Amino acid sequence: MERDSRPLILVCNDDGIEAPGIAALVAAVHDIGDVFVAAPIREQSAVGHAITVRDPVRAQPWPFRSPSGSVPAWAVSGTPADCVKLAIDKLLPRKPDLVVSGINQGPNTAVNVIYSGTVSAATEATMLGIDAIAFSLCSWRGGDFESAGRWAARIAGHVLTSGLPDGILLNVNVPDLPYDRIRGARVTRQARSRWEESFHERRDPLDRPYYWLTGRFVNLDEGDNTDLHAIEAGYVSITPVHHDMTAHEHLARLGSQAWDEEPTP
Amino acid sequence: MERDSRPLILVCNDDGIEAPGIAALVAAVHDIGDVFVAAPIREQSAVGHAITVRDPVRAQPWPFRSPSGSVPAWAVSGTPADCVKLAIDKLLPRKPDLVVSGINQGPNTAVNVIYSGTVSAATEATMLGIDAIAFSLCSWRGGDFESAGRWAARIAGHVLTSGLPDGILLNVNVPDLPYDRIRGARVTRQARSRWEESFHERRDPLDRPYYWLTGRFVNLDEGDNTDLHAIEAGYVSITPVHHDMTAHEHLARLGSQAWDEEPTP
Numbered sequence: 366m367e368r369d370s371r372p373l374i375l376v377c378n379d380d381g382i383e384a385p386g387i388a389a390l391v392a393a394v395h396d397i398g399d400v401f402v403a404a405p406i407r408e409q410s411a412v413g414h415a416i417t418v419r420d421p422v423r424a425q426p427w428p429f430r431s432p433s434g435s436v437p438a439w440a441v442s443g444t445p446a447d448c449v450k451l452a453i454d455k456l457l458p459r460k461p462d463l464v465v466s467g468i469n470q471g472p473n474t475a476v477n478v479i480y481s482g483t484v485s486a487a488t489e490a491t492m493l494g495i496d497a498i499a500f501s502l503c504s505w506r507g508g509d510f511e512s513a514g515r516w517a518a519r520i521a522g523h524v525l526t527s528g529l530p531d532g533i534l535l536n537v538n539v540p541d542l543p544y545d546r547i548r549g550a551r552v553t554r555q556a557r558s559r560w561e562e563s564f565h566e567r568r569d570p571l572d573r574p575y576y577w578l579t580g581r582f583v584n585l586d587e588g589d590n591t592d593l594h595a596i597e598a599g600y601v602s603i604t605p606v607h608h609d610m611t612a613h614e615h616l617a618r619l620g621s622q623a624w625d626e627e628p629t630p
Numbered sequence: 631m632e633r634d635s636r637p638l639i640l641v642c643n644d645d646g647i648e649a650p651g652i653a654a655l656v657a658a659v660h661d662i663g664d665v666f667v668a669a670p671i672r673e674q675s676a677v678g679h680a681i682t683v684r685d686p687v688r689a690q691p692w693p694f695r696s697p698s699g700s701v702p703a704w705a706v707s708g709t710p711a712d713c714v715k716l717a718i719d720k721l722l723p724r725k726p727d728l729v730v731s732g733i734n735q736g737p738n739t740a741v742n743v744i745y746s747g748t749v750s751a752a753t754e755a756t757m758l759g760i761d762a763i764a765f766s767l768c769s770w771r772g773g774d775f776e777s778a779g780r781w782a783a784r785i786a787g788h789v790l791t792s793g794l795p796d797g798i799l800l801n802v803n804v805p806d807l808p809y810d811r812i813r814g815a816r817v818t819r820q821a822r823s824r825w826e827e828s829f830h831e832r833r834d835p836l837d838r839p840y841y842w843l844t845g846r847f848v849n850l851d852e853g854d855n856t857d858l859h860a861i862e863a864g865y866v867s868i869t870p871v872h873h874d875m876t877a878h879e880h881l882a883r884l885g886s887q888a889w890d891e892e893p894t895p
Binding site: 408410411412413414415416417418419421422423424446447450451453454455476478479480485488492493494519520522523525526527530533535549550551552553554555557559560562563564566567573574575576577578590601603604605606607608609610611612613615616618619620622624625627628629 | 673675676677678679680681682683684686687688689711712715716718719720741743744745750753757758759784785787788790791792795798800814815816817818819820822824825827828829831832838839840841842843855866868869870871872873874875876877878880881883884885887889890892893894
């Protein structure tokens with residue numbers, strides 16, 4: 366794709382505007398476009414595709430510094446999806462060529478994609494007709510954001526050059542390894558998996574119960590083309606994701622059921 | 631499917647435990663199973679698939695009355711997905727046979743499925759291996775919940791009898807019409823559509839800006855097998871929905887790109 370000017374890149378995340386991952390992502394893509402930041406002022410992990418409809422949203426200019434200098438940035442009071450909507454409608458000088466989200470602290474693989482605020486920012490962009498990529502580093506604490514940033518710049522460069530299919534975002538997970546130990550990139554599908562929940566019950570000083578969500582993640586998928594398999598093998602995982610949740614493969618069979626009639630018990 | 635006892639049905643929603651739609655849904659399914667309610671104590675519209683991970687969740691017993699008598703119920707401090715997780719792990723006497731969510735005030739059709747807390751409760755159930763149905767009434771205020779409830783009971787009865795494919799929920803939207811004017815039910819796909827956002831900017835007394843999300847919904851789909859088309863024609867819309875967001879049809883083409891190499895600018 367040829368452009369008259371440098372591409373405009375909007376950077377968002379769900380860990381909040383002060384997280385190390387978004388600083389790494391801005392530093393990574395700063396050379397390949399004009400970068401703007403609109404990110405939640407507070408951490409918004411596991412918000413899924415929430416948007417703010419009952420309250421107003423605020424955006425305050427934020428002193429965002431990258432190694433290459435100051436970057437126009439806003440801290441937004443809402444969710445990642447709110448940030449993308451508001452930036453495109455009100456904050457940016459023009460429609461962005463690319464939205465990148467992350468770099469998330471922790472993987473967004475398998476069934477977890479649906480809970481991810483990082484992915485939802487990218488999803489929102491594709492719903493508005495803009496190419497988008499979500500980046501996550503597979504480390505729950507700290508990790509090699511510089512290595513993940515180099516992969517982010519490379520993949521963003523490819524997308525700026527070649528574009529993406531309509532409505533498709535890339536959900537990228539990077540193993541927590543030094544750059545020269547990552548074996549390459551693989552295009553993957555989400556692994557079938559589930560959480561086995563087990564809430565911890567505690568009692569407050571008035572003896573009323575409250576519950577902390579905990580759980581054990583279970584991979585149910587033996588396939589060698591999944592996101593979990595790629596990460597495990599030391600590859601960057603690139604999963605194409607769409608927002609049409611219709612289970613098209615079941616339309617015909619379910620359509621042949623007699624829904625209009627009373628069920629026979 | 632034969633059972634020794636009456637099926638256990640968990641009822642959830644996103645409009646909150648005091649909303650008229652959940653009362654209509656409980657009344658509708660009360661005859662076909664043992665009903666339990668776990669619903670948000672406050673309205674949770676547009677929360678998408680949010681879960682509560684940074685704070686504990688509380689559940690308080692709630693005096694829920696239906697026309698057939700009192701129903702065991704809990705008001706939960708979290709999101710619709712939290713309600714389902716907590717009910718199944720801690721509140722119910724056994725794993726439910728069916729989770730029903732709604733009846734939502736307002737449609738959950740087309741692109742809006744991704745924002746819907748009503749749908750997310752059902753999605754969470756399918757992620758835990760339980761059949762689930764989300765119900766919405768296509769009226770933004772009031773409407774014929776009794777008519778929608780009769781359709782909910784019918785469709786829930788079919789699902790209890792025949793089951794659903796693994797991991798698939800039904801997203802049901804009912805037109806706001808008297809029962810005898812609804813023409814039947816159709817199995818549909820989500821219509822391609824988008825929101826054209828336009829935030830209203832206002833100023834607070836200290837002259838700081840804040841923004842209200844508004845927008846215009848645009849149907850981009852001419853197909854006659856969509857959810858929007860069914861509702862428009864006076865039919866109940868039944869859309870099978872899954873939570874695998876992988877765009878499988880793009881795996882091969884994207885997999886052939888040279889992601890490992892530096893992009894050519």
